[in-house]
Amino acid sequence: MFGYIVPSIEVLDADERERYHDVYCGLCRSLGECCGQRCRLALTYDLTFLALLLGSLYEPDECCGQARCAPHPVKPHGFARSECTDYAADVTVALAYYKALDDWQDDRSVRARAFAAMLAGPYRDVRVRNPRICEAVDAGMADIGALEQAAFAAAAPEADAAQPAPDAAANRFGALMGELFVYRPDDYWADDLRRLGARLGKFVYVMDAAMDFEDDREAGSYNPLVAMNARPEDTHDSLKVLMGGVAEAFERLPLERDLHLMRSVVYAGVWQKYNTQQSDKEKRRG
Structure with missing residues (x-):
């Protein structure tokens, strides 16, 4: 992942x-x-x-x-x-399992291929035990892969294909995470959990694009920010809006146990890697 x-450990x-x-x-x-x-x-x-x-x-x-x-x-x-x-x-x-497959396809990482092979059997067991999880992941990752390939094709010289919407893959990853957050599909809380998971998934996808911007640009891997010629710093306001939506969905749930612990994730913990990277950039510039 x-x-x-x-969590933000220092506030706990x-x-x-x-x-x-x-x-x-x-x-x-x-x-x-x-x-x-x-x-x-x-x-x-x-x-x-x-x-x-x-x-x-x-x-x-x-x-x-x-x-x-x-x-x-x-x-x-x-x-x-x-x-x-x-x-x-x-x-x-x-x-x-799918992360390892993706790393193998993108980077030809032998380690990722070996890890995917190791997880193949357990993944099949999960499919038998909890098929809804695997169906959601299978469909979601296939759609995201198709969107990324379409973006590459549209960016090629003399291409006449339409470029997918910049946030299409992020939205699809959000939808995937929304399904995974639903523990009991017919439950009263299913829609609220789906909303929370979808918003958090989109935030994570955009955050990951900002964090991996330089590496993806050098490697030629798909990154929506690279495709838009945007800078990672330009995403900060968008990330704040996305995380505000996550917080709103989180606070709708009637949570009591571990509430302060989870709030440390939602309101501070998710920003830790981003803030560290931005601080390091400022130090290098200084």
Whole structure:
């Protein structure tokens, strides 16, 4: 994933930091037990937020305890696992599998190809266990790939094809994430979760384009900002508007447990990588 959907640790107290670590470790345990031990390599902070969000909304029973694991064999550490971390584990595998395939196709990364091959079996298991996740990812990534190829074709010399809308791929990624945020499709909260996921997904896509601008321009990889001859700095106001929409959708949900922890993600954590990159640029210019 992208690594943007993380908490702002400095605003959390000791109990909240421990709670976040417990759910993160719970997601890791879900990956190992539901998808296979090798799938723990796909663990990300991004989907920990989804596990926290769904856990706060639906309040399922949690299995909590202290245990050692392969990554931390010396000292026992806390974990909190539930049906929501199990769901987030399936989403993690599906997204990681396609991310690895995308990296292989874009960069011919042998490491990405090997990772995709390792995840192929667990991905098939997720398709059997939770087909809605894989159907959403399959369709979404195929559409995004087609939009990016169309953008490349339209930019070619003497091309007469129409250029897709600059935010078309971002909108499609948002729609994909919206479906993945829906835990129970027929549930009362499905539309609100879909709205939140879609807005957050679009924000992440645009943020990633701004963060990867220089690398994508040099590599010739698709980036909507490069295609528009825009500067990453020009996206700041748009990102603020997009994140305002995320915050509005987030606050509509009746969340109580871990609320301050999740707010640290929505209002501060998502900006950390961007702010660090902009600060580094300013230092180089200075």
